[in-house]
Amino acid sequence: MRDTTTLQPGLSVDCVIFGFHENELKVLMLKMKKMGKWALPGGFVDRDKDVDTEANNVLKRRTGIENIFLHQFHLFGKVDRNRPNHASNLLDNGLIDSKFKSWFEQRFITVGYYALVEYANVQAPKPDPISEKCEWLPITELPELILDHRQIIVKAHETLKKELNHQPIGLNLLPEKFTMPELQALYETVLEKKLDRRNFRRKMLSYEILIQTNERRLGGAHKAPTLYQFDKLKYKQAIDGGLKSGW
Amino acid sequence: MRDTTTLQPGLSVDCVIFGFHENELKVLMLKMKKMGKWALPGGFVDRDKDVDTEANNVLKRRTGIENIFLHQFHLFGKVDRNRPNHASNLLDNGLIDSKFKSWFEQRFITVGYYALVEYANVQAPKPDPISEKCEWLPITELPELILDHRQIIVKAHETLKKELNHQPIGLNLLPEKFTMPELQALYETVLEKKLDRRNFRRKMLSYEILIQTNERRLGGAHKAPTLYQFDKLKYKQAIDGGLKSGW
DNA sequence: AACTATTGTGTCTATAGGACACAAACATAA
């Protein structure tokens, strides 16, 4: 714990870090020591640092990744969101020193950010001193979370769904090369609904943001699908213009 | 100025209050005494009050309106957004007492909200003690604003454009009864582009959220347009489902 | 009564979206 006098009082940042693996949307979470509950990676904001900067630092500290898709999506400002026993619980479980108790007892608001990262790029996520581990958890089966962190994740997911129409998110969540079925599985997972295989392909190709390689993904007992990669320039242009209509 | 000890330190709320009048999108602004610059209506958040609550209070204090469309859209968290001379300027112009100077010198973040109100319902907007007047200004010709308030308005306008596809905003910005050309003018103003008169009517009616009255707006040297009003129940359902595609 | 401006209504066409059929190809088993 840093010297709290350099921190902006009552303000924190929490990051909902999304990854995609085995056809599941996952969130990077920390398991608190003793308490057993899970928490979003977060941080406190230095008085002399931008809020965005701290969000980037959180992402860097837990994943080692920099300069990746990271969007602020909501401020959670209810007065009782860390009341009434959060500080006491932290203290009782030996997670903070008693001299910091009053710091944690004050009313806290938190700024929610969501990040899209390539699952394979985060091999060994790093827990913080008060957490016993840092792991990917499927968004569909979350355990008990501290405070309003479940609500924060729900809101992040809702935002991601809406943004999907304005930003082809695949670039950030998928590896360099991927197949059309894999891209579709990502969309179906985020949107929580099935899409027609042939219509999906037609529409996705119509954006003209994909480059077809001459490689195929072998190994399955069926026709080997072609590998694609994003045309990053056209991808950026498509985002700026906004994708026409939705899914 | 309230006793600052009851306030959440370094946190404010600013409201971009949109109105529609004479085919212009307007924003309710305060003109600061002496300084001459204009500012968004804002407020400080009590330690024991929700942030949303203070945003509603700001709206109530300046317009007298309660329970109206009010959405949080962004937290502005750059460390230098009120630096370096804001507190000194306030003091030099006699707008604050010197005992509050250090309070205003701290780093401030602000939560942006935007509101949609019926212009005619705000006849005499109320200035606060440090403002000489409170008026509607056209969004297209804003004078010099304090701090990053221009940027906040731009972001609010961008958000409104995006939301327009998910929420038929007319209900909040127009009077009880209105004509189709008036509704179209609102859309054209918010979107900053012309729409085809006949196609607009067709699409708007297809939502089935309007009720046609048997009244007409007389006075023009031309065919008198029919007055419509919103079917509030269907309006709500349409919002929940999300309007199909955009403008 | 003629004129002007704007509203109300309808048509045509191009495009996009949803439902669906069939051939091609990779791995495995016979």
Place this chain on the structure above:
DNA sequence: TTATGTTTGTGTCCTATAGACACAATAGTT
């Protein structure tokens, strides 16, 4: 080597929606 199961790649049909545009109806003005 051949047959089989499974999934990919491609194309068609139909409908809904969107954009461009023509013409009649009507309130006020001259």
